[in-house]
Amino acid sequence: MRWIVIVCCLVIGAGVYLSTQPDEHASHDAMAVSAGITIPDLAGDAARGLDVFAANCVSCHGAHATGTDSGPSLVHIIYEPSHHGDGAFYAAVRNGVRQHHWPFGDMPPVPGVTDEETGFVIAYIRTLQRANGIN
Numbered sequence: 142m143r144w145i146v147i148v149c150c151l152v153i154g155a156g157v158y159l160s161t162q163p164d165e166h167a168s169h170d171a172m173a174v175s176a177g178i179t180i181p182d183l184a185g186d187a188a189r190g191l192d193v194f195a196a197n198c199v200s201c202h203g204a205h206a207t208g209t210d211s212g213p214s215l216v217h218i219i220y221e222p223s224h225h226g227d228g229a230f231y232a233a234v235r236n237g238v239r240q241h242h243w244p245f246g247d248m249p250p251v252p253g254v255t256d257e258e259t260g261f262v263i264a265y266i267r268t269l270q271r272a273n274g275i276n
Contacts, residue, residue, distance in 0.1 A: 190265025
């Protein structure tokens with residue numbers, strides 16, 4: 142009986158883990174969150190980040206960072222601070238990033254965006270993430 146409980150726990154755990162992993166073969170539309178996120182009130186650095194995001198990131202990452210056919214949603218567990226820390230965002234803006242989680246292709250560097258502005262964008266993204274249960 143004890144073995145049955147252990148096997149059931151392992152099967153359930155594996156199912157939960159796999160359900161939180163991106164499907165490498167899913168369509169871009171399935172990975173782009175178009176609605177249903179909580180948009181919090183923004184102030185300070187997060188509000189400034191919205192402006193920088195709108196000018197430089199929205200064409201690929203969508204309104205409120207919910208993704209498009211050209212780039213993933215940043216309001217996703219993959220981008221939580223423990224998996225993609227702030228340094229990953231700074232590096233992506235400065236240097237671009239090779240495709241590794243999603244089938245959108247490589248992200249090019251974002252010319253003209255300063256580290257200070259990137260910090261504002263990070264504040265904006267982290268505020269959106271927290272409002273949607275991603276800490």
